Amino acid sequence: MSVDVMSGLRDLKDCMYNQELPGLDPEAIKEQQAELAGFKKELEKARELVGECRQIGHDLSNVCGQSGAIEIQKQMEDLSHMTDEVNDKIRDRGDELRGAFQHADHFKKLVDSINSWLPQAEHQLALMKQPSPDPNTLQRQIEELKICG
Secondary structure (H helix, E strand, O other): OOHHHHHHHHHHHHHHHHHOOOOOOOOHHHHHHHHHHHHHHHHHHHHHHHHHHHHHHHHHHOOOHHHHHHHHOOOOOOOHHHHHHHHHHHHHHHHHHHHHHHHHHHHHHHHHHHHHHHHHHHHHHHHHOOOOOOOOOOOOOHHHHHOOO
């Protein structure tokens, strides 16, 4: 049983290491977060199986000799280490996706802000007079822009 659990944990670990970089837009990142939630569920199932393995290992340790108990203890430690590695990778991936989502959302808001500002600025520029070739008039036009801007 512990071999099957270890194999499942290795597969989960491999899946975590093969994840694509966080997406560039919030929607893609949300999909990746949903996929990560699936990995978390798989890890919880694996933890239950690790708990069962520990119980079986404890029972076997009481029945077998010292050398068998040492081998069982080693396998239980390997399972614990693998579970911790997968848990750490899932936690790191969650942090990475949260950070990427915040940046992507901030970027999207900035782009939306620029897209709403740009037409207004274009309209204001279209209504402006041509710059004057006379330096005094040009200086006045610059001052007017400073006041209006």
